[in-house]
Amino acid sequence: MWAIAFACAISFMGIGLVDPILPAISEELGASPSETMLLFTSYLFITGVAMFFTSWVSGLIGVKWTLVGGLVVIVAFAALAGASGTVDEIIGFRAGWGLGNALFISTALAAIVGAASGGARQAIVLYEAALGVGMAVGPLVGGALGSLSWRGPFFGTAALMAITLVAILALLRAPRRTAAERAAARAARPSFLASFRALRNPALLALATVAVFYNFGFFVLLAYSPYPMAAAAQAAGIAEFGAHELGLVFFGWGLALAITSVLVAPVLTRRFGLRPVLFTMLGALTACLALLALFVGSLPVLVAVVVVSGLLLGIMNTALTEAVMEATDLPRNVASSTYSGVRFVGGxxxxxxxxxxxxxxxxxxxxxxGAASLLVSIAVLACVGGVLRRVGTPHETAVAEAAVIGTGDAA
Incomplete structure (x- = not known):
């Protein structure tokens, strides 16, 4: 479980890694902001589409080799992106990187939940903590290496993922099964279209719809914000505001996300319940995006609101992932790959x-x-309360919490 969590942290670095170097790539390769932001789009789109099929792949070749295959693809395409000579090449190689990311991430969530001895809730917190650490360290590494060359973050990620690949090969052991258990596992393999059929489940469809609009707002903030920050710094006469400084800003954002994922989200969801927490966080994030729009020319406000939004996003990510894992009776690998696929396509x-x-x-x-998109997600969540009864009650007592964990385990 810990080996996979470490690998997740490194994998999630790939999402925020390019954030600090987007303006540098625009300048050095003669690309517009719209073109360089497609580094996010190609990566996230292929990640999302591929995730619809990862449960079938993991059922066919096993969790360990799905994780290993994803890591091999990430290492190869991250290195190729670093060796690229044009923005179009980087966009294409980021798409290949996204394929490896899909194989790894969706399988990792199911693997962590299945391996954890403390139940689904604790495993999801660990997974979201890995996400937060990766999101925090990614921009920091991207800013540090990007201050030397925009190619540095890509080669650095390839090296780190190669180390992760060795760790998974050395530490992750496939469980020993009897012949009967292997036969039962083969019979229970998800079909090629299992993730698409899973969207027939009303609860999963409802939460997936919320995730689409939420992640639109999330990635507006993450992918677009470096450009207003750079413009605001230039307008204020701040010459020294490049990849390193952007990396520090988004390190603060990711660190805030990681802290609230681990320390704050479990307390809030246990005390108030998942749906009230989801409503509150979506409303607060809408306010953050509105503030960013109103003060788009002020660098101090942009930096402060982006970092504060990390606190809210950490809680939101954990609560929404937990809601997905509790809401249905679908197999974990199917539910996680379906939800993750929709989540990344929205982003x-x-x-x-x-x-x-x-x-x-x-x-x-x-x-x-982005603010309007979050308002839509609030409206969807308000309209589908009837199909989310399993995730709509507070977990105020140990007995109630144990019951919810048991529900998550059964799913």
Missing amino acids: AIAPAVAGPIAAAIGPAAPYWL
Whole structure:
């Protein structure tokens, strides 16, 4: 479990790694912000689409070799992205990177939940902590290496993932099974279309819809914010605000996300219940995006609101993932790959839309669109309460919490 969690942290570095170097890539390769933000889109879109099939792949070749295969693909395409000579090449190699990421991430969530001795809740907290650590360290590494060359973060990630690959090969052991257990596992393998059929489940479909609009707002903030920050710094006459400084800002954002994922989210969901926490966080994030739009020309406000939003996003990510794992009777690997697929596709749309909208309307427009998207997610969550009864009650007592954990284990 710990080996997989460590690998998850390194894998999630790939999401925020390019954030600090987007302006540098634009400048050195002669690309527009809209073009460089497609580094997020190609990565997230392929990750999302591939995740619909990862439960079938893991059922066919096993969890360990699905994880290993994903890591091999990530190492190869991260190195190729670093060796690229044009933005189009980087976009293409980031897509291949996304395929490896899909194989690894969705399988890792199911593997951690299955391996944890403390139940689904604790395992999900660990997974989201790994996400937060990766999100925090990714921009820091990207900023440090990107201050030397925009190629540095790509080669650095390839090296770190190669180390992770060795760790998984050495530490992850497949469980020994009897012939009867192997036969039962083969019979229970998800079908090729299992993830698409899983969307027939009303609870999963409802939460997946919430995730689409939520992740649109999430990645507007993550992928677009470096450009208003760089413009605000230039307008304020701050010459020294490049990859290193952006890396520090998003390190603070990711660190805040990691802390609340681990320390705050479990307390809030246990005390108040998942749905009230989801409503509160979505409302607060909407306010953050509105503030970013209103003060898009102020560097101090942009930095402060982005870091504060990390606190909210950490709670939101953990609560939403936990809700998905509790809401249905679907096999964990099917539920996690389906939810993760929809989640990343929603995120992929945001960078592709933010650049053209900013160029056509103004720098505040992407933030207003992100805020509107979060309002839609609130409306969806409000309308589907009937199918989320299993995740709608507070876990105020140890007995109640144990019952919920048991439900998660059964799923």
